[in-house]
Amino acid sequence: MMHAAALAAMLLAQDFSQRGFVENRTLVYPQTAPNDSGHVVNETLLRWDASYQPKPWLTFSGSFDARTDSHRQVARTWDVDVNGQNILRPAFSIRRMSATLHRGKFTAEVGRQFIRWGKTDILNPTDRFAPKDYLSSVVDTDFLGVTAARVTYEAGADTIDMVWQPIFTPSRTPLLNQRWTSLPPQAAGIALLDQGARYPGGSQQGVRWNHVARGYEYSLSFFDGFQNLPSFDATLASSLPPQVALLRTYPRLRLYGGDFAVPLSWFTVKSEAAYLTSSTPGAEEYALYVVQVERLVREWSFMGGYAGSVTTRDPASPLQFAPDRGIARSFVGRAGLTIDANRSLAIETAIRAAGSFVRFEYSQATGKHWRTTAGIAWIRGDMQDFLGQYNRNSYASLAIRYSF
Amino acid sequence: MSRVLAVTLALAGCAWAQDPRQIIIEVQKRQHSDSQRYEGTLEVIGGGNKVATKSWIFQRMGSFGNSKSVLRFTAPADVKGVALLIVNHPDRASDQWMWTPSIGRDRRIALQDRSTRFFGTDFSFEDLEERDVDQFDFKLLADEGVAWKIESKPRKKSQYAYSYFWIKKDNYTFVKVEAYDSKGLVRVIDYKDYKQSAGIWTAHTTEVFDMRRNSRTILKYGKLEYNLPFKDDEFTLQALRRGL
Numbered sequence: 001m002m003h004a005a006a007l008a009a010m011l012l013a014q015d016f017s018q019r020g021f022v023e024n025r026t027l028v029y030p031q032t033a034p035n036d037s038g039h040v041v042n043e044t045l046l047r048w049d050a051s052y053q054p055k056p057w058l059t060f061s062g063s064f065d066a067r068t069d070s071h072r073q074v075a076r077t078w079d080v081d082v083n084g085q086n087i088l089r090p091a092f093s094i095r096r097m098s099a100t101l102h103r104g105k106f107t108a109e110v111g112r113q114f115i116r117w118g119k120t121d122i123l124n125p126t127d128r129f130a131p132k133d134y135l136s137s138v139v140d141t142d143f144l145g146v147t148a149a150r151v152t153y154e155a156g157a158d159t160i161d162m163v164w165q166p167i168f169t170p171s172r173t174p175l176l177n178q179r180w181t182s183l184p185p186q187a188a189g190i191a192l193l194d195q196g197a198r199y200p201g202g203s204q205q206g207v208r209w210n211h212v213a214r215g216y217e218y219s220l221s222f223f224d225g226f227q228n229l230p231s232f233d234a235t236l237a238s239s240l241p242p243q244v245a246l247l248r249t250y251p252r253l254r255l256y257g258g259d260f261a262v263p264l265s266w267f268t269v270k271s272e273a274a275y276l277t278s279s280t281p282g283a284e285e286y287a288l289y290v291v292q293v294e295r296l297v298r299e300w301s302f303m304g305g306y307a308g309s310v311t312t313r314d315p316a317s318p319l320q321f322a323p324d325r326g327i328a329r330s331f332v333g334r335a336g337l338t339i340d341a342n343r344s345l346a347i348e349t350a351i352r353a354a355g356s357f358v359r360f361e362y363s364q365a366t367g368k369h370w371r372t373t374a375g376i377a378w379i380r381g382d383m384q385d386f387l388g389q390y391n392r393n394s395y396a397s398l399a400i401r402y403s404f
Numbered sequence: 405m406s407r408v409l410a411v412t413l414a415l416a417g418c419a420w421a422q423d424p425r426q427i428i429i430e431v432q433k434r435q436h437s438d439s440q441r442y443e444g445t446l447e448v449i450g451g452g453n454k455v456a457t458k459s460w461i462f463q464r465m466g467s468f469g470n471s472k473s474v475l476r477f478t479a480p481a482d483v484k485g486v487a488l489l490i491v492n493h494p495d496r497a498s499d500q501w502m503w504t505p506s507i508g509r510d511r512r513i514a515l516q517d518r519s520t521r522f523f524g525t526d527f528s529f530e531d532l533e534e535r536d537v538d539q540f541d542f543k544l545l546a547d548e549g550v551a552w553k554i555e556s557k558p559r560k561k562s563q564y565a566y567s568y569f570w571i572k573k574d575n576y577t578f579v580k581v582e583a584y585d586s587k588g589l590v591r592v593i594d595y596k597d598y599k600q601s602a603g604i605w606t607a608h609t610t611e612v613f614d615m616r617r618n619s620r621t622i623l624k625y626g627k628l629e630y631n632l633p634f635k636d637d638e639f640t641l642q643a644l645r646r647g648l
Contacts, residue, residue, distance in 0.1 A: 019484040051647075059646060100646060107642050116508040130508075143508065154642045212499075212641075217512060263514035296517035340619065341448035341456035341524035368457060368480045403481030 020048035025399040027136070031392040033179035034188070041136065042070040049096070057103055061113075063096035063145070073135050073175065082112065084144050084169040085199055087248075089135055095145045107152045112145045115163060117208055117221055118272050119259040122332040123307045123324060125274035125288035126221045126257035128206060129163055131171040131228040138180050138323050138390065139350075139357055139377060144169055157212045165204040170197065170250060171228045173321045182389035190242045197248035200226045206255075218260035221274075227253045231283070232319035246319070251280035267295040270305075282316030288328055304333040326386030329353070342366070355381025355388030373399045424542035424554045428569075431576045432468050432537060435604055437630040440464045443478075447622045448525055458483065458525065465634040469494040469536025472639035476647055483523060487644045488513075490533050497560055498533035503644040510641055519563035526591070526614040526621035530563050551579055564590065577605045589615045602630040 027041045045067040053059045067089060068074050074089045081090035082097075098111030118124035129148065132141040148165040174180030176192045183192075204225025211218055230248035237243040257274030273289035292305025309328035330350045337345040342365040349358040361375035375397045381388020446458040459479040465472050469492055476487040485505035492498045500513040513520075518530035539560050545568070546553040554569045565586050570579040581593040591614055595607035610623040637643060 017478075017484075019481050021481065102637070102642075102646060104637060107646065114508045152642055154637075154640055159641070212512075261512060263512070263516065265516065267516070268512075268514045296513075296520040298519060299521060301520075338521065338524050340450040340454070340617075341458070342450075342454065365456070365480070365482070371482055401482070 015053040016050070018048065018050040019404070020046070021401050021403040022046045023399055023401040025397060028396045029179065029393060030396075031394070033182075033392045035177055035181065035183060036179035038071060038179075040070070041073075043074075043136065044068055047095075057101060059100040059102075061096055061098050061100065062094070065090075065093045065095055067091060069136075071136070071178070073178070083147060083167050084131065084172070085197070086172075087175070087194065087196055089133070089172065105153055105155050107154070109150045110148075112147050113150065114143060114145050115148065115150060116143075117161075117206075117219075119217070119219075119261050120270045120272040120290040120292050120305070121294075121303055121334070122290050122292055122305050122330075123272075123288065123327055125272055125276075125290065125324070126208075126219075126223070126255065126259060128223040128225065128228070128253070128255055129165060129204070131169050133172040134180070134321075134323060135172045135174055136180070138174065138326075139359070139379070139387075144172065159210045159212075161208040161210070163204075163206045165225065168199050168201075168204065168226055168250070169228065170199065170230065170248070171321075173230060173248070176246065179393050180390065182383070184383075190244055193237055193243055193245040195245045195247040197230065197250075200250050200252075202226075216260060216262040218258065220258045221255070223253070223255040223257075225253055226250045227276075227278070227283070229321055229324065231315070231317060232321075234317075234319055251278045251283035253278055253283075267293040269293055283313075284311060284315035284320070284322075284325075285313035286311045286325065288324060292332075299338045301336040302334070304331070306331055323386070330387075350387060352381070352385055352387055355379070355385035355391075357387050369402050369404060371401045371403065373397075373401070422544055422547070422552070424544040424552070425537065427544075427552055427554065427571060427576070428537050428540075428542060428556075431571060431578070434576050435606075436467055437602065437604060438465070438467065439632045439634045440628070440630055441632055442628040443626040445624045445626065446525055447624075448619065449622070450617075450619045456480075456524065458523070463632075463634060463638070465636070465639055466492075468492075468534060469538075471534060472636075473532075473534075474639055474643065475532065477523070485647055486523065487647055488522070488529075488532065489639065489641065489644050491639070492534045492536075494536045494538070496539075497530075497535070497562075500529055500533065501641060501644065503641075503647070505647075510644060515561060521614075526612040526617070526619050528563060528591075531591070531593075531612070535560075550574070575605050577607065591615065597624075601628050604630060 025043045049063045081093040098113040100109045115129035118127045131144045146169045147167040150163045153160045206223035208221040233247045237245040259272035261270045271291045275287045287310045290307045294303040307328045330352045332350045334348045346361045359377040363373040365371045378394045441463045448456045473490040477483045487503040489501045501510045503510045541557045543555040551570045557566045564583045568582045578595045583591045594611040597609040608625045613620045
């Protein structure tokens with residue numbers, strides 16, 4: 001009772017703020033996939049973000065998700081997930097729970113939080129504390145929080161960001177028995193056993209220095225930790241019938257990267273690049289880079305560019321889930337139109353040598369709380385291409401959101 | 405924000421010899437404060453008289469041409485937390501960064517992008533900045549009895565080729581601004597409902613008409629306060645990120 005009263009008092013306090021939404025989203029796939037006969041996926045998500053600032057120098061932030069779906073992508077358990085180490089999406093999860101202390105030029109945030117590095121939009125090679133949820137779509141993802149301590153020192157034009165992440169959070173990958181896992185024709189007739197994941201136990205750390213100058217910005221970053229996208233260890237579980245057991249593993253990763261943004265007369269040029277090495281035997285070593293231009297003109301926003309990669313050491317096993325390298329060697333473009341205060345249109349495309357993706361989206365707000373977003377995504381290409389392998393996954397979507 | 409709008413707008417003068425620059429300087433002097441805070445309610449009225457309501461909290465520290473502002477949306481819920489940091493400079497256009505909490509990223513708004521409408525309102529990003537009087541050339545066009553009509557031409561890059569200001573003679577406040585680009589009239593801004601707060605005449609209603617889109621935004625001030633003890637570190641990129 002006392003706790004309830006204290007909570008109520010806090011919620012009514014002026015230094016408490018909150019927001020959230022309930023969203024129901026339906027995806028309709030006209031085609032089935034070899035490992036997925038479903039045509040319709042329905043998801044419902046409740047997200048609640050709250051912030052409480054008892055002192056000017058101290059802020060507590062939290063974010064909570066509750067969700068369910070029709071496609072068994074969400075766990076049917078009552079556990080509340082706090083570290084993101086799960087194959088299915090948890091029904092209940094703490095996305096963020098952190099304390100932020102601020103004194104002068106120092107800001108420290110401790111706990112589960114979101115950390116975003118980099119400047120580009122197509123792909124962020126340096127954004128290594130930002131695992132993603134690819135479970136229900138490889139082309140439409142959400143970020144996952146990480147448990148970390150982050151200290152930022154901001155002095156005039158320079159900012160130094162230091163991060164220590166003691167608990168590993170992987171990106172969430174598509175399920176083996178669903179359409180966003182594309183299996184090669186040779187795998188037909190072989191049963192795949194999902195053996196889960198072996199998560200690394202060590203900590204991850206990184207540092208980033210960002211400089212804002214009068215006409216440009218740039219940063220340098222270093223990261224030492226683990227790849228948050230998995231490689232798969234495959235073992236033959238049985239010959240008759242043929243069964244292969246797959247276990248997710250996460251190789252070590254060290255990154256040296258940088259990014260810059262320069263506004264020119266007609267558009268802004270942004271670039272980001274990273275070289276990623278690994279001490280794990282058999283792990284791939286590569287460089288990722290992005291060059292993009294962007295422009296806002298009245299109600300329009302435009303962005304276009306190229307993402308590339310250079311492999312310096314091939315992986316020992318081809319069994320990897322690597323959308324960051326998959327989307328590389330692509331021309332990517334986005335355009336958005338704000339029709340009025342309530343309506344907007346967006347188009348996004350990625351074009352590769354043997355695959356392409358285009359998505360249209362129309363969004364309309366109604367009143368203060370409701371928003372409806374309808375979209376169509378069209379994916380074409382060869383099975384050997386990263387995008388093309390999902391050529392049976394074109395879909396239409398409808399999302400209805402109530403924000404509060 | 406009447407300050408801020410006023411312009412692009414913030415600019416000033418006095419009747420001495422009816423020098424338009426002195427008139428603008430006098431406006432600026434009379435509106436001087438070390439800081440400002442208000443809670444704004446915006447009604448965006450588009451085609452078919454459809455109304456969208458938004459709210460923001462605006463905080464400014466510093467004075468004309470050398471100030472910093474943070475504007476943070478508080479409603480509707482789907483834009484709550486979106487924030488804009490504006491760092492004004494006496495000798496050049498401002499620096500602006502927009503923080504979008506849903507993606508956890510800040511984005512610098514480049515100078516050539518400032519004609520874009522700000523989050524579906526009829527304000528452009530440039531309208532939200534504050535330029536020093538020395539960044540404009542002025543010409544007195546007419547003495548209209550109760551107000552002066554002054555032409556203002558930016559010396560630095562701007563979405564506007566020129567603007568006309570109407571400034572009341574009795575209290576040196578902006579009544580109206582018409583802003584033109586090379587193709588004609590772009591925006592009309594009306595300042596209404598003047599009240600004195602901390603000795604400063606402040607328009608509590610600002611109405612912006614986007615002539616090309618036939619759309620208008622009405623900004624109403626609430627809980628207006630001046631000369632609050634803000635700190636520098638409340639107007640930084642880190643401060644943007646610390647909000648919800």
